[in-house]
Amino acid sequence: MKVTSKLLWLITAAALLLLPAAAGAADVPKMISATTYTVGSTGYAISIGLCKAIEEKGGVKVKVVPAGTDIAKLMPVRAHEASFSILTGAGQFMASRGLQLFAAPNMGPQRLRLVWACNLGAVAGMMTRADSGIKTLADLKGKRVAFIPGSPACTFLHGGYLAFGGLDWKDVKKVKVSSWKAPAIPPTA
Template identity: 30%
Template sequence: MLKRLIMAVVLAGAACSAASAQTVGLATTKGGATNQIAVALAKTITEKSDLMVRPQIMANTAQYLPLVDTGRVEFGIANFPQTSNAISGTGMSEGEPHPNLRLVGLLIPFNAGLMVTNDSGMKTMADLKGKRLPRFPEGSLGDIIMKASLETAGLTYDDVTSVPIANFPAMFQAIKDGTTDVSIATAGSQSALDIDASTGGARFLDFKDGDDKVLEKTLPGVSLKKGTDLP
C-alpha cells in the first residue's frame, strides 16, 4: 500500500492593497508543480477578473516569501510547512518571522514524496541507506524534507552519500542524469512525469504507519495518505 507525503499548497499575500492594482505579481518557482499552478492561476484570474496577474519566477520559495511579506510582490504560492515557518519565524525561517504574510486561499494538496527509478530496487525509506541523495543547503525546504524522510527510517546523512544540489530543478536533472538515486517529487507534476519517462519508470518510496509523527516535527501540516495508484 503506497503512502505519500501530503503538503498543502497555499497562496500567501502581504498585507497590502493588491485589489486596487491593475497588474499584480504572483511569485513562483521555476518548473515543477508550483510553477504549473502559478501559470494556470494567473491565466484564469486574468481572464475572469479586472486584474492582470503575471507570474514572477524565482529560484525558490525562500527567496520570495520576504518579498511578499514586505509588499514588493503582491502574491506568492508556497507549501504549507514553509509558510507556517515563515509566519512564526521558526524552522526554515528560524529567527526571521514574516508577520505580514496572509493566507489568501488553499489551492490543492501536494501529494509528494521521494521518487526513485523502478530499477533501483528501493521500496521503503530504509532502502536509502548507502544511496546517493541530493544534499540541499542547510535549513532549506529540500534539506528539511530529506532529513525528515531519513529520520523515519532511523537514518541520517551519515548513512548515505550526499550529492550537493542547489535547487529543485537541479535535483530533477540529477536523477535523470543518474548522478543521484532519489528525488523529491509531486505526483502528477510535469517534473515527476519527466523523471518517469526519462528513466524507464519511477515510483515513490513507502512510508510506514506512525511516520507522520516524525514528519510533523519539522514539516507542520503534513500528513500521510494511503493509496495504490498515483494520480
C-alpha cells in the first residue's frame, strides 16, 4: 500500500510539473498527446494514471498514444505531434546521448528534459522456460534471444545481460520481435 500511495503522489506531482506555470493563460491547450508504452504494459498503466491526474488537476485532456519502441515514442514528440513521452531511463539516456539507434545524425542526441523519475525500482531481466536447461546467462550461448529493432534500451540491456554471462550478441541467435508483447520466443538450440 505504501508503494502505491507513493506512486500516486509522484504521478500527481509530475502532472503538476507538466502543466503550464500560468494555468489560466489563454494559450493553454484543451488537449495534448503523450506517447507511452504498449497497451497492457506497466508503463501504459502508469501513463494512464499520470494523464488522468493532468486532466483532473489541470483541466487539460491528454490523449495517450501507445508505441512499441523508444524510436516510435519519440518521433511524434520531435514532429510536435505529441507534447511529451514516457520513456524508460535507458531509453531516455540513449536518446539524450545519441547512442545505439539514436546515434544516426537525424535521431540524436535529442534535447530531452527529465520531468519525473520513478525511483521505486523496476524489475528487468531475461526469462526462460523451466525446462529449457538454461540456469545461468552463460547458458544462453547458441540459444535464441529476442531482439527488438527500434528499441535501443532493450538492445543495450540485453547486451549487458549477455556480457554478464561472458557472451556477446554474436554468441546467440538474434530473433527479431516487434515488441516486448510479441509471442514468447523459447530459447532452443
